[in-house]
Amino acid sequence: MKVNLPVTQKDVDYPADMQLISTTDLKGQITYVNQDFIKVSGYAWDELIGRPHNLIRHPDMPPAAFKDLWQTIKAGRVWHQLVKNRCKNGDHYWVDAYVTPVYAGDEIVGYQSIRTKPSKEAIAKAESLYRWMNEKKVETLPSKKRLADLSLAHVSLTGLAALGLIQLLEIIDPSWLAARGGLGLEWFGILLTVALAWLLWRAVFRPVEQTGEVLRRMAGGKLRQPIHVQGENEIGQINQSAKLLQARLSTVFGQFTESALSLTASADQLSATGAQTSQRMDQQTREVEQVATAMNEMAQTVEEVAHSAARTAETVERADREAHGGKEQVRRTHAAVGELSGQFERTAGSIESLRAHGDRIDSIIQVIGGIADQTNLLALNAAIEAARAGEHGRGFAVVAEEVRSLASKTQDSAGEIRDMIETLRHGIQSAVESVEQGRGRMNDVEHQAEATDRALDSITEAVDEISQMSTQIATATEEQSAVAEEMSRNITSISGETEETTENSRDVAKLGQSLSTMATELQALLAQFNTDNRQGASD
Numbered sequence: 001m002k003v004n005l006p007v008t009q010k011d012v013d014y015p016a017d018m019q020l021i022s023t024t025d026l027k028g029q030i031t032y033v034n035q036d037f038i039k040v041s042g043y044a045w046d047e048l049i050g051r052p053h054n055l056i057r058h059p060d061m062p063p064a065a066f067k068d069l070w071q072t073i074k075a076g077r078v079w080h081q082l083v084k085n086r087c088k089n090g091d092h093y094w095v096d097a098y099v100t101p102v103y104a105g106d107e108i109v110g111y112q113s114i115r116t117k118p119s120k121e122a123i124a125k126a127e128s129l130y131r132w133m134n135e136k137k138v139e140t141l142p143s144k145k146r147l148a149d150l151s152l153a154h155v156s157l158t159g160l161a162a163l164g165l166i167q168l169l170e171i172i173d174p175s176w177l178a179a180r181g182g183l184g185l186e187w188f189g190i191l192l193t194v195a196l197a198w199l200l201w202r203a204v205f206r207p208v209e210q211t212g213e214v215l216r217r218m219a220g221g222k223l224r225q226p227i228h229v230q231g232e233n234e235i236g237q238i239n240q241s242a243k244l245l246q247a248r249l250s251t252v253f254g255q256f257t258e259s260a261l262s263l264t265a266s267a268d269q270l271s272a273t274g275a276q277t278s279q280r281m282d283q284q285t286r287e288v289e290q291v292a293t294a295m296n297e298m299a300q301t302v303e304e305v306a307h308s309a310a311r312t313a314e315t316v317e318r319a320d321r322e323a324h325g326g327k328e329q330v331r332r333t334h335a336a337v338g339e340l341s342g343q344f345e346r347t348a349g350s351i352e353s354l355r356a357h358g359d360r361i362d363s364i365i366q367v368i369g370g371i372a373d374q375t376n377l378l379a380l381n382a383a384i385e386a387a388r389a390g391e392h393g394r395g396f397a398v399v400a401e402e403v404r405s406l407a408s409k410t411q412d413s414a415g416e417i418r419d420m421i422e423t424l425r426h427g428i429q430s431a432v433e434s435v436e437q438g439r440g441r442m443n444d445v446e447h448q449a450e451a452t453d454r455a456l457d458s459i460t461e462a463v464d465e466i467s468q469m470s471t472q473i474a475t476a477t478e479e480q481s482a483v484a485e486e487m488s489r490n491i492t493s494i495s496g497e498t499e500e501t502t503e504n505s506r507d508v509a510k511l512g513q514s515l516s517t518m519a520t521e522l523q524a525l526l527a528q529f530n531t532d533n534r535q536g537a538s539d
Helices: 033-040 063-074 120-136 153-174 174-179 182-219 234-527
Strands: 020-024 030-033 078-086 092-106 108-115
Touching: 020 033, 020 174, 030 033, 063 092, 063 120, 108 120, 174 182, 182 234
Parallel strands: none
Antiparallel strands: 020 030, 020 108, 078 092, 092 108
């Protein structure tokens, strides 16, 4: 047997009007507990449902008690004993337990237990009995026979049979009855009649009246009236059946009440969810309309982009043609610059040759100047010699003077030629410098032309790439335009479905309100049946 620990041996007291009710399946798994059970046991709802009922078994309970329990209820009979149960924290509580099978048609589908608070005297007797059974290892629960368990029918029939026998003796042989103290027998008959009347009033009429009052109050919805079961005679069995019926109705109506409360909460939540969904769907409808408007605007924008892409493609095509034309012009310019550069080179060569000739002329002039100087010196010497010769050298002196004059003119001409050559040389130097500058500039122009050609190549490539991209953009824009139109149609369809969903949400909200109203009416109907333990004592 499972041993649940720890135990504190601390008794938990609870109000006498409480009824701890639970149901299990055929394997002893808990399927239902009421709030009184939860409150006293200390367990939460989810800690009990689906768990074995021996979860609350106390180690002080003898195994024979539960053996007798299962044998009794499996046979379809009611089991009644005092039981010591364990709380979640190890404390314990005593209950006067009635366990009965639950039927679905003729088939047992589970078991129900109703527990009430026993008296202290009953607890003391049960505690002593269970301690003795545990010490002696008793395997069978002792049977209990009480005077109250005697059948009322048997007692009544026995008394009536005795009265009938006395009357029969009076009829058959009055003399024999008189000879044996007939007066005493008559008094005995009278006392027996009074005793039978008192027994019927105490054991039958008063309990039946009390049971009838309880049943009437149960019929009025008061399901928590205390029903005292004393003995197992006919009246005791009726009271026991009434008590079990009361417990069964309390369980059913308690479950109905809890279901109604859950239904009310669910209905309220459904109504609130429906209303919230309706509001959200209204908002979604507005947002869908905004999206539809945006999609239309986007479709128009896409169309404009398509036109712009087409115009861009045309512009790019013109730019490509112009770039190719500019590239051709640069090539011609580059060729012309190359040709001009060649001319500059040739001009520079000619100027250089001219400067060389000038240098040669200058050399020749220097030679001529030297010759003129010598001639002039010779003429001077000749004049001196002619003067010495006198009259004989006069002719020679004239020649010498002419020669000197010619030499002087030659020197003057050579000087002028030298000046002219020097001027020419300066001009040639300036021309050389100009040619060099022109050559440098032509090189710069040539480099710039080459750079321009490369730039135009890059521009041409970029224009080609832009042209391809423009074509792709135009194609993508057309596809995007088609997708935008499709999305616009889908959004229009979604808008219609959203409106339909909004109507459905409103219907759900109305259904939730209707369900909440029905649940409230069901609660009001169930409220006519008193299933609150604390109200039962005051009624």
